[in-house]
Amino acid sequence: MQGYIWAYEMIMPKDDAKLNGDLGPRSYSYFELERMTEGFKDEIGRGAFGTVYKGVILNDIQKVIAVKRLDKVLRNGEIEFQTEMKVIGKTHHRNLVRLIGFCLDGPNRLLVYEYMSNGSLADTLFAPKTPPPWEKRMQIAHNIARGILYLHEECTSKIIHCDIKPQNILLDENGCAKISDFGLAKLLQPDQTRTFTDIRGTRGYVAPEWHRKLPITVKADVYSFGIVLLEIICCRRGVDWNLPEEEAILDEWVYRCFENGELGQLVGEEEIDMQHFERMIKVGLWCIQYEPSLRPTIKMVLHMLEGLLDVPIPPASSSRSVI
Structure with a gap:
């Protein structure tokens, strides 16, 4: 595929600091997201690569968020995570769902989005x-x-x-x-x-x-x-x-x-x-x-x-x- 790459094929940066510096969205620990979602209690969606939960950023005047927890992290989930971090993290438009943050904590791969209250x-x-x-x-x-x-x-x-x-x-x-x-x-x-x-x-x-x-x-x-x-x-x-x-x-x-x-x-x-x-x-x-x-x-x-x-x-x- 000369000159043209699947988003799936993007190379993961070597450390979280570089990833955060390049893209802007904040890095969260797994523990933080577990707290924000009350143990991933409120499921609001499910897709091919993972499940989405409703949560709240506690130090941001109760800002409601959507946390996507990637299930298939061994191959597809890992590739999916690299894709979404590199692509969505650099896109900013009022008609695109905004990526707020991410989690690279051991085997855990999660993405934090703005919450869309009126569903699909x-x-x-x-x-x-x-x-x-x-x-x-x-x-x-x-x-x-x-x-x-x-x-x-x-x-x-x-x-x-x-x-x-x-x-x-x-x-x-x-x-x-x-x-x-x-x-x-x-x-x-x-x-x-x-x-x-x-x-x-x-x-x-x-x-x-x-x-x-x-x-x-x-x-x-x-x-x-x-x-x-x-x-x-x-x-x-x-x-x-x-x-x-x-x-x-x-x-x-x-x-x-x-x-x-x-x-x-x-x-x-x-x-x-x-x-x-x-x-x-x-x-x-x-x-x-x-x-x-x-x-x-x-x-x-x-x-x-x-x-x-x-x-x-x-x-x-x-x-x-x-x-």
């Missing part, structure tokens, strides 16, 4: 309760796009997130959406824009090129964002086999409705400006084009969402959701 976008969007109104959903879509734009074009080490999905979008106390979980992140060197690698990400959000053994570029994140955008628009999961067969795969159903001039079927009883609704649908369909070269950049996507760019009619896409 999946909780908000797919729960039985009433989903957010259209304006709020569009604000969330804008937040996500801005966060991805920072990763792709504005931070020091260009990053492909590789796992954009509602479960990895968290909402703070003000409902501001922030991207989390950089465990699958890939770093882009200045002279490199793509790489070959094994499939990463989550079924239903993975771009077709992962399965075609093609180089992976930032357009893979654009595809995933497109699926998430359609989910935000329609307030449902991208794949739902509880629905009639013709509606089960969201992107296919959306395109059929768009092509047949039947977008009203996607709206339901919600009162939405149909011109704006159609515009957002077209943005989503552009994002999920089968060929990466046809997809817009995330900057173009954001400009389309903001009304700064016209959104032409998207071509028919042969892409299918991976289930």
Whole structure:
């Protein structure tokens, strides 16, 4: 992989002081984090590499935190830790979850994040309760796009997130959406824009090129964002086999409705400006084009969402959701 490295392959600094000096987040002992979480009592999330607990920084006016305790530290967990420390520690944006600190204490590997009190976008969007109104959903879509734009074009080490999905979008106390979980992140060197690698990400959000053994570029994140955008628009999961067969795969159903001039079927009883609704649908369909070269950049996507760019009619896409 010349000039291009997986975030997984970063070299660990030789001591904690160097790590802390390079990145800024504070170093905590395992004992401190054990106290802050009351013995890791309150579990608030679980992922492929570890479990997240709610805690409180005792000397910071009861600042609530989220502590990610990595379980698989022998290989995957260690690599995950190196990834998140080196990548997240150097990223600062209002639409990214902020890393506050870390723990390198014997075999223990933990990460300390800002606490996101409103849970994930999946909780908000797919729960039985009433989903957010259209304006709020569009604000969330804008937040996500801005966060991805920072990763792709504005931070020091260009990053492909590789796992954009509602479960990895968290909402703070003000409902501001922030991207989390950089465990699958890939770093882009200045002279490199793509790489070959094994499939990463989550079924239903993975771009077709992962399965075609093609180089992976930032357009893979654009595809995933497109699926998430359609989910935000329609307030449902991208794949739902509880629905009639013709509606089960969201992107296919959306395109059929768009092509047949039947977008009203996607709206339901919600009162939405149909011109704006159609515009957002077209943005989503552009994002999920089968060929990466046809997809817009995330900057173009954001400009389309903001009304700064016209959104032409998207071509028919042969892409299918991976289930």
